[in-house]
Amino acid sequence: MNVFNRLMVIIGLLLLLVGSSSLLMITMGGLDPQQWLSAPWHEVFSPFTQLEAPTWWNVVGLCLGVFLLSLLLLVRELTPDGNKAKVLTVNKNDLGRITASLTSLQDLVNHEAGNIEGVRESVTRIQDSSRGIHLHCRLSVDPNANATHLGQQVQERVKASVEHFIGKPVAEVHLQTQIAPLNQGNKKFYPRVR
Amino acid sequence: MTKPLHLIDERQIADAVAKGISLIPGVHMPNELEADVSTVGPGWRVWGIGIHRVAGELDIAIELLVTLNKTRSIPTISARVRRKARAIIQSLTTEPIRRLNLRITDIFIEE
16 A cells, blocks of 8 residues: 555545544534534534433444444554565665565575474574574474584574575574474465475 | 656556466465555455555565575575566556565474
């Protein structure tokens, strides 16, 4: 959505908020249309002050629904999109910017680490800094594997792969190994190999 | 004397760029479920390409899914995509390109 469309949506939602809250106030008797509105409009809104029980509830319910929905959408629209920040800048110059999704890069690292014999699972977090990329990997390893040797193998392979595929230097690879399976919640892994 | 600009429809640019860069090995355009940006007009939409005109210049955003292998990395693919996209756009219009941003939304490995 471009800036103009977004602005229109925000203005529309604000109008809905003001409209629904005003009608709610009029219906509930908190606002007198004859005092607040000019000639033709107070005649339109005055009947709302004299509504009978079932209609009154319907109008109040509808106004409350519209008000809450508009508020929710407005908050959602004004909150910065978290997904936009979840990218790694691969290159930036006068020609433009090249970014890659952090999730896909993390899956790439997990795939590379998982290809090493002795590694059962891997969960990676990637951070970028002026020194290069920082990888924080949690590994679930085979109990019979030599942790020191395996760790070194993972560090070298992951560093080489990331530097080749992304073209940025890897500043450090932090490893945390455990024998127990990693608790990955309900995260689904999609095949990374074609 | 100022050279007249040949302004063309965003759809032509988006269609041509999407078609052209899809031919690069290892490059796939995102579908409607995978794309965050698109170029839209009455009754049509090109997913994965965003085109804006800013002060008479073109601002292009391209989303890609890439398949990498031993010889194909993000920098090599990005350079090819940028070169191809620029060549396609410049063959269609004389409008200058201000920025050409690439966003890789998903990565696959070819073994």
